[in-house]
Amino acid sequence: MNLTLKIWRQKNHSDKGGFKEYKVSDISKDMSFLEMLDVLNEQLSDSGEDPVHFDHDCREGICGMCSLHINGKPHGPKQTTTCQLHMRSFSDGETITIEPWRATAFPVVKDLVVDRSSFDRIIQAGGYVSVNTGGVPDANEIPIPKRIADEAFDAATCIGCGACVAACKNASAMLFTSAKISQLAMLPQGQVERKERAERMIAQMDSEGFGACTNTGACSAECPKGISLTNIARMNREYFSAVVSSDNV
Amino acid sequence: MILDSKLPDGPLAEKWTKHKFNIKLVNPANKRKYEVIVVGTGLAGASAAASLAELGYNVKAFCFQDSPRRAHSIAAQGGINAAKNYQNDGDSVYRLFYDTIKGGDYRAREANVFRLAEVSVNIIDQCVAQGVPFAREYGGLLANRSFGGAQVSRTFYARGQTGQQLLLGAYSALSRQVANGKVKLYPRTELMDVVTVDGKARGIITRNLITGAIESHSAHAVLLCTGGYGNVFFLSTNAMGSNVTAAWRAHKKGALMANPCYTQIHPTCIPVSGDHQSKLTLMSESLRNDGRVWVPATIEMAEKLRKGQIKANDIKEEDRDYYLERKYPSFGNLVPRDVASRNAKYVCDEGRGVNETGEAVFLDFRDAIQRDGEDLIRAKYGNLFDMYQQITGENPYQGPMMIYPAVHYTMGGLWVDYNLMTNIPGLYALGEANFSDHGANRLGASALMQGLADGYFVIPYTIGDYLAQSGYDKISEDHPEFKKSEKEVKDRVQKLLSIKGEKTVDHFHKRLGKIMWDYCGMARSAEGLTKAKGMIKELKKEFWSNVKVLGDNEELNQSLEKAHRVADFIELGELMVDDALHREESCGGHFREEYQTPEGEALRDDENFAYVAAWKYQGEGQEEELVKEPLVFENVKLTQRSYK
Numbered sequence A: 001m002n003l004t005l006k007i008w009r010q011k012n013h014s015d016k017g018g019f020k021e022y023k024v025s026d027i028s029k030d031m032s033f034l035e036m037l038d039v040l041n042e043q044l045s046d047s048g049e050d051p052v053h054f055d056h057d058c059r060e061g062i063c064g065m066c067s068l069h070i071n072g073k074p075h076g077p078k079q080t081t082t083c084q085l086h087m088r089s090f091s092d093g094e095t096i097t098i099e100p101w102r103a104t105a106f107p108v109v110k111d112l113v114v115d116r117s118s119f120d121r122i123i124q125a126g127g128y129v130s131v132n133t134g135g136v137p138d139a140n141e142i143p144i145p146k147r148i149a150d151e152a153f154d155a156a157t158c159i160g161c162g163a164c165v166a167a168c169k170n171a172s173a174m175l176f177t178s179a180k181i182s183q184l185a186m187l188p189q190g191q192v193e194r195k196e197r198a199e200r201m202i203a204q205m206d207s208e209g210f211g212a213c214t215n216t217g218a219c220s221a222e223c224p225k226g227i228s229l230t231n232i233a234r235m236n237r238e239y240f241s242a243v244v245s246s247d248n249v
Numbered sequence B: 001m002i003l004d005s006k007l008p009d010g011p012l013a014e015k016w017t018k019h020k021f022n023i024k025l026v027n028p029a030n031k032r033k034y035e036v037i038v039v040g041t042g043l044a045g046a047s048a049a050a051s052l053a054e055l056g057y058n059v060k061a062f063c064f065q066d067s068p069r070r071a072h073s074i075a076a077q078g079g080i081n082a083a084k085n086y087q088n089d090g091d092s093v094y095r096l097f098y099d100t101i102k103g104g105d106y107r108a109r110e111a112n113v114f115r116l117a118e119v120s121v122n123i124i125d126q127c128v129a130q131g132v133p134f135a136r137e138y139g140g141l142l143a144n145r146s147f148g149g150a151q152v153s154r155t156f157y158a159r160g161q162t163g164q165q166l167l168l169g170a171y172s173a174l175s176r177q178v179a180n181g182k183v184k185l186y187p188r189t190e191l192m193d194v195v196t197v198d199g200k201a202r203g204i205i206t207r208n209l210i211t212g213a214i215e216s217h218s219a220h221a222v223l224l225c226t227g228g229y230g231n232v233f234f235l236s237t238n239a240m241g242s243n244v245t246a247a248w249r250a251h252k253k254g255a256l257m258a259n260p261c262y263t264q265i266h267p268t269c270i271p272v273s274g275d276h277q278s279k280l281t282l283m284s285e286s287l288r289n290d291g292r293v294w295v296p297a298t299i300e301m302a303e304k305l306r307k308g309q310i311k312a313n314d315i316k317e318e319d320r321d322y323y324l325e326r327k328y329p330s331f332g333n334l335v336p337r338d339v340a341s342r343n344a345k346y347v348c349d350e351g352r353g354v355n356e357t358g359e360a361v362f363l364d365f366r367d368a369i370q371r372d373g374e375d376l377i378r379a380k381y382g383n384l385f386d387m388y389q390q391i392t393g394e395n396p397y398q399g400p401m402m403i404y405p406a407v408h409y410t411m412g413g414l415w416v417d418y419n420l421m422t423n424i425p426g427l428y429a430l431g432e433a434n435f436s437d438h439g440a441n442r443l444g445a446s447a448l449m450q451g452l453a454d455g456y457f458v459i460p461y462t463i464g465d466y467l468a469q470s471g472y473d474k475i476s477e478d479h480p481e482f483k484k485s486e487k488e489v490k491d492r493v494q495k496l497l498s499i500k501g502e503k504t505v506d507h508f509h510k511r512l513g514k515i516m517w518d519y520c521g522m523a524r525s526a527e528g529l530t531k532a533k534g535m536i537k538e539l540k541k542e543f544w545s546n547v548k549v550l551g552d553n554e555e556l557n558q559s560l561e562k563a564h565r566v567a568d569f570i571e572l573g574e575l576m577v578d579d580a581l582h583r584e585e586s587c588g589g590h591f592r593e594e595y596q597t598p599e600g601e602a603l604r605d606d607e608n609f610a611y612v613a614a615w616k617y618q619g620e621g622q623e624e625e626l627v628k629e630p631l632v633f634e635n636v637k638l639t640q641r642s643y644k
């Protein structure tokens, strides 16, 4: 198929940036979206124009590195990652608009590449169980009902891509943050630090400049891993019970 | 040159305990006086960085992705082995050791492999304590499954996302140390060179991928945890950025590269669909527990299938050749990877392959779905089936999957001694970047185990032994050796940018990949390898005179990043070919057509080749020197591997 691509080009963080149009032809339906961009980039390089920069690594939908706002939706029309989106989801002659994630807490680095280190800092604020290597009990001394283990697993599958933030009109990071808080709040290993964890991670989230949650649910609807909104509800419960009984007030 | 592997003496089962007792310790108060550089934040790097920081060392951790959580380990699917014997099915540390040595076709060190099996049990405890959500039984205890080549159920898993969950566990431990101020993170930073002062590793040169800044970092020890080099084949199951650059630059600074030709071709990947393909996708081999591998019994029928005249489901039971079950009745579909891959190649070479290309075989769940029901199969493999459907557009619940072998893992890597130190003092290699534990073929679910064993449970002890014997003195980043290396790196960047040739970096990468796949892939011969060597030499010349790298150094420049990596892959490719050519035997993933049994199985030559082939760089354009480390087997008897 033949396509017109309207792509956001921005030289660096301080550049203003703007859209540029490109044409690609003979695109196979079996190509992934990123392979289609590879074709464009080979074309651009051949003609001496700087290739379009975008983030990607595993191309298997698991590392969370790829992003892209495609036709107004994070990761495009399907509920999957951009690297797992195939060209059969588009039709011949279509114009596709491609932009970076838009959020204050995700500044643009170049073209379609953004800086998501704010997510790392949220995890650093408490997204862990404080155990050192060695000296831990035998794994089977911590039995966990399968139902709880499965639910914690569902929350743990977040790939840290940032689509939830990009989908939200307030650029809120509640879904991402709540997924980690929920995973650890459900498991026995996470109980000891449960209160401080919620408080600290939420404080960090706020200080990074993410917006507030107004419960529209766009995040979960666009999340490639289907992280559930119940995690946000659980996080709110965690937070309020932490604040009510906090030693840090 | 003589390589000292520093293997402890004494009985196998006591070596590690004894060694831990004999090596030197750094006093807790002194640990904070040392700086350690950890390059790579995959399972090996993240676990090492976190554990060393917990002990009190000051750690700097580097990765090229935007976050340490995205290291390629995240993509591992199937599981991690550990000799827990929770299933009471006869597993033990000794059995895991034995399976790994045998699976590696007797080309690994006994002592290393035994230690790996020994610490495997601690890994599971550690991960569970971190909150890693492994699969569980209804009673709340951990579940296991059996995995390629093992007759016991010793594989722990987290749906089809084991690597993700283990890496997020290690990343959480790492994040905690970042918060504690003991680890400083350098994401989007690529290692460009290793710096040695007075023969010891004392730091690295990096390129900031956003600003292009070339910077020096000094330390008391450097750990390379930079993963494998499967992308030398262009198409592989590795992440797009996986590269050999760190290991290769260390190699050019004097670190020996061991067994580079040992590559693993994984039998269950989604077949190539066209020229546009940028990578290959693995379907976890856990699928072989329930899926049955087959091709049509006759060439005629295969042709009809390829032309779309018949469908797989139309083929009657008696017209299907379940060739693995037929040839290997006791292991059946669970034979080790190299055996499964080679047999897929044989049936396709015979003309019985399926898919339009003829380069695929079936992996069929029909019988498993009939036996267990679709729900159970969905619970076990749901995400893999979804992924398959996503990529191919076909529904594997209704017809068989199609699979074909693809490059997956590299057993070769930097030579290390028992302490995981390369032959350069103070330079260590962990995880897939080293050559240590898998011999000529790695068993499924053993790479995650090795990466975490190295990082959590080996390096925290062995690094102390080295540091305790070296002083606290810091070396300034203005030291002439740093300045010299910085200049070399800058010159190389300028050279790449100034060639302004006509062909893109990918063009060269694809050509290299094709040479490697055709002549140094699943089957190799002296004739093909000799030809490949000439072709690679030519390619290298052409690259350095005709590559086109656009843009500048002082910006995010993905073409420049790739150009550095591909330049190193080309040089590595040549060494892989040399190694494959010199090893006149077949073992594990290295199959030389000239050396096979009458039944077409790999024929080892233990008398002449029971050694580690470690290669020493001799300078630009020179042939490398081969250094041999003999392998001594005191506990296992070398036999012809048989899975009949």
Ligand SMILES: Cc1cc2nc3c(=O)[nH]c(=O)nc-3n(C[C@H](O)[C@H](O)[C@H](O)COP(=O)(O)OP(=O)(O)OC[C@H]3O[C@@H](n4cnc5c(N)ncnc54)[C@H](O)[C@@H]3O)c2cc1C
Binding pocket: B039, B040, B041, B042, B043, B044, B045, B062, B063, B064, B065, B068, B070, B071, B072, B073, B074, B075, B076, B077, B078, B079, B080, B162, B163, B189, B190, B191, B192, B225, B226, B227, B228, B237, B238, B239, B242, B243, B245, B246, B282, B408, B409, B430, B431, B432, B433, B444, B445, B446, B447, B448, B449, B451
């Ligand atoms: C699709 C797939 C599935 C797999 N499934 C399994 C499985 O089920 N079980 C199993 O045991 N094994 C599996 N493996 C193998 C296993 O995942 C890897 O061998 C293992 O994760 C490697 O870990 P590592 O820590 O050594 O390196 P990696 O995870 O590859 O990490 C490398 C790190 O080094 C950094 N790096 C690399 N080069 C540079 C440089 N020049 N400068 C700076 N940083 C650099 C990267 O940023 C990254 O952080 C699988 C592999 C693949 C490809």
Ligand code: SF4
Binding pocket: A157, A158, A159, A160, A161, A162, A163, A164, A165, A175, A176, A179, A219, A222, A223, A224, A225, A226, A227
């Ligand atoms: S919650 Fe979903 S959308 Fe948000 S970062 Fe995680 S995986 Fe991505």
Ligand code: FES
Binding pocket: A055, A056, A057, A058, A059, A060, A061, A062, A063, A064, A065, A066, A081, A082, A083, A084
């Ligand atoms: S590239 Fe890894 S999730 Fe898309």
